[in-house]
Amino acid sequence: MPISSYDIVIGLEVHCQVKTNTKMFCSCATGFGAQVNTNTCPVCLGLPGALPVINHEAVKKTLIAGHMLGCHPPKISKWDRKNYFYPDMPKNYQTTQLDLPLCIDGEVPLYAHNYPKESVKDIDPNKPVIKLDHIHLEEDVAKSTHFNQHSLIDFNRAGTPLMEIVTMPDIETPEQAVSYLKSLQQILIYGGISDADMEKGQLRCDVNVSLKPKGQVKFGEKIELKNLNSITAVRKSLYYEINRQAQELDAGIAQIQSTRRWDDELGETQLMRTKENADDYRYFSCPDLLPIATEPFMEEVKSLCPELPHHKQQRFITDFKLNDYDASILCSERSIADFFELSLEQGAGIEPKKIANWIINELMSLINKDNLSITQCVITPTHIAGLARLVQDNICSNNQAKEVLQALADSPEKTAEAVAKELGFEAASAGDNAELESIIAGLLADNPDKVAEIKGGNTKAANWFTGQVMKASQGKANPKIISQTIMSQLGL
Numbered sequence: 295m296p297i298s299s300y301d302i303v304i305g306l307e308v309h310c311q312v313k314t315n316t317k318m319f320c321s322c323a324t325g326f327g328a329q330v331n332t333n334t335c336p337v338c339l340g341l342p343g344a345l346p347v348i349n350h351e352a353v354k355k356t357l358i359a360g361h362m363l364g365c366h367p368p369k370i371s372k373w374d375r376k377n378y379f380y381p382d383m384p385k386n387y388q389t390t391q392l393d394l395p396l397c398i399d400g401e402v403p404l405y406a407h408n409y410p411k412e413s414v415k416d417i418d419p420n421k422p423v424i425k426l427d428h429i430h431l432e433e434d435v436a437k438s439t440h441f442n443q444h445s446l447i448d449f450n451r452a453g454t455p456l457m458e459i460v461t462m463p464d465i466e467t468p469e470q471a472v473s474y475l476k477s478l479q480q481i482l483i484y485g486g487i488s489d490a491d492m493e494k495g496q497l498r499c500d501v502n503v504s505l506k507p508k509g510q511v512k513f514g515e516k517i518e519l520k521n522l523n524s525i526t527a528v529r530k531s532l533y534y535e536i537n538r539q540a541q542e543l544d545a546g547i548a549q550i551q552s553t554r555r556w557d558d559e560l561g562e563t564q565l566m567r568t569k570e571n572a573d574d575y576r577y578f579s580c581p582d583l584l585p586i587a588t589e590p591f592m593e594e595v596k597s598l599c600p601e602l603p604h605h606k607q608q609r610f611i612t613d614f615k616l617n618d619y620d621a622s623i624l625c626s627e628r629s630i631a632d633f634f635e636l637s638l639e640q641g642a643g644i645e646p647k648k649i650a651n652w653i654i655n656e657l658m659s660l661i662n663k664d665n666l667s668i669t670q671c672v673i674t675p676t677h678i679a680g681l682a683r684l685v686q687d688n689i690c691s692n693n694q695a696k697e698v699l700q701a702l703a704d705s706p707e708k709t710a711e712a713v714a715k716e717l718g719f720e721a722a723s724a725g726d727n728a729e730l731e732s733i734i735a736g737l738l739a740d741n742p743d744k745v746a747e748i749k750g751g752n753t754k755a756a757n758w759f760t761g762q763v764m765k766a767s768q769g770k771a772n773p774k775i776i777s778q779t780i781m782s783q784l785g786l
């Protein structure tokens with residue numbers, strides 16, 4: 295049967311490092327790049343008798359994420375031990391949450407701009423969100439690196455707060471999975487919950503996938519793909535696995551619930567274990583940690599919860615008359631949206647679209663060139679407002695203002711106005727520049743054939759004059775003023 299005769303059912307479990315200064319149950323520093331095995335203590339080394347203390351910042355951030363995604367916190371949330379032989383977790387249990395996680399239900403919006411480019415045409419308008427099952431908080435294990443004869447282990451990561459976001463089996467295509475992951479990532483960064491950088495392992499994903507004949511209610515047996523660390527790997531492994539399962543089902547081979555690994559080099563999944571030899575974790579409530587009453591957190595959580603990207607985008611479209619595309623670029627990162635709004639404040643009276651153009655067309659290419667984020671860039675919202683004003687006040691043409699921007703990048707302590715002056719761009723309005731008037735009058739008198747062309751409606755001829763005047767002024771004159779002057783001298 296063709297793949298189109300099957301329903302694809304996908305559920306994702308995303309592990310996300312919560313951005314806190316200290317670990318989940320001790321005061322050791324979190325963070326990337328410290329000397330190995332230096333951020334450790336008896337608690338995160340799992341030494342006998344060490345007692346955990348809850349990191350309230352991690353709890354709060356998880357509740358904020360839940361609030362942004364429309365989850366409901368249970369009144370009381372509690373901690374459980376998941377028992378297992380972990381080579382990278384010497385106490386041999388992980389402190390996690392089983393039946394009373396911090397957040398229940400909720401949904402993640404699927405943003406159109408987060409679909410792979412070539413599949414935008416296939417977006418299903420009836421599928422605006424992916425439903426969540428729950429979000430819980432747990433501790434990360436240490437990081438092990440394996441060699442032929444031995445393994446090395448770094449406990450700096452052990453005990454880092456880890457949020458697990460589990461979807462319902464609600465995803466229907468690999469493309470939806472991609473949009474889900476990118477949209478989730480975008481929202482987590484917006485909320486300051488996590489930097490969610492997959493390359494740094496701050497976001498990792500388990501993929502569950504099964505097929506069933508189209509329309510059948512009962513789900514097929516799920517296959518779990520463990521620990522994928524890039525969105526490309528999620529998409530590729532899903533394609534592979536959907537094909538593999540379809541071929542086996544076609545051949546009458548029933549699937550059994552199992553766990554597989556994705557081999558990126560070979561581009562295939564390989565069986566790790568089946569349900570029969572799945573681990574029994576013997577969960578029980580953690581006797582060392584008190585349950586959490588969530589209500590006292592909620593006032594603060596609500597006040598710290600930022601506007602969601604799609605709400606911000608809609609507000610930009612309505613309030614600032616931006617088009618969809620501009621608004622989605624500006625809202626792709628909270629820091630860019632904030633920069634835009636600050637620029638608007640500095641540029642009272644300037645059309646928001648003009649400010650948006652400066653940020654999207656000029657500033658973004660400046661920072662992309664140097665691989666910077668907007669917060670690292672030396673150009674400020676005041677600069678951007680200043681540039682837009684230079685053009686609006688006819689001090690500079692657009693191209694001249696771009697020169698000002700380049701100069702500002704080297705001398706950010708200056709204002710846009712000051713740099714424009716240094717570069718010789720002067721305020722002028724049509725009619726008040728005698729020198730310009732006389733250059734133009736001379737040119738018009740010397741070129742009666744071109745004048746006739748302009749009068750005949752040929753605007754290219756007018757551009758030729760503008761070019762000549764620009765040359766005569768060594769690029770300092772304002773082309774808009776020049777063409778206004780030409781037209782007024784010709785009585786047009």
Ligand code: ADP
Nearest residue numbers: 303304305306461462463502503504513514516
């Ligand atoms: P387990 O108890 O094995 O962890 P869960 O029921 O907790 O299984 O589900 C884990 C993930 O697998 C969830 O994201 C869920 O949506 C997804 N899932 C559950 N059943 C299926 C299925 N038949 N096909 C695909 N995904 C599934």
Ligand code: ZN
Nearest residue numbers: 320322335338
């Ligand atoms: Zn510690």
Ligand code: MG
Nearest residue numbers: 307392427460
């Ligand atoms: Mg589960």
